[in-house]
Amino acid sequence: MADITLKGNAINTIGNLPKVGETAPxxxxxxxxxGHKKLSDFAGKNIILNIFPSVDTGTCATSVREFNKKAANLENTVVLCISKDLPFAQARFCGAEGIDNVEMLSDFATGDFGKKYQLEIENGPLAHLHSRAVVIVDKNGKVAYTEQVSEIVDEPNYKAALKAI
Incomplete structure (x- = not known):
């Protein structure tokens, strides 16, 4: 399990992110x-998985905005922003913010994504939501980069993630 914090308070995820070099689940x-989208729907592209607890928090919204800006200039790359927010909240946010270079996806129905990627938070006030993480999947479906952000209120390392593409 990953040891992370929320405003300095220790919490845990159910496991660890997939390892670099493994096939992405x-x-x-x-x-x-x-509708529904699968990872396999994006085969042949570089995929940025921007994962977070809720788009209705400042840091999560910032990560979507940042990846939206940076994704506009990336070739053969898609950014998937993933949370357990309802699709209606995700659509509202993107409409209000003019977000159109990322694809918002929700794990609200089953929670399987959080379990497969081992990033579901298991305790504390955000239990059962996703931790903040970035996973880069290369065009061959292999994990090329991961970052489990150690403090949930911190932003991911955009530069390191984009360098992995």
């Missing part, structure tokens, strides 16, 4: 249009 998540 496939998943099925809900789109803002209430």
């Amino acid at each position: 496939d998943f099925s998540l809900t789109t803002v249009e209430l």
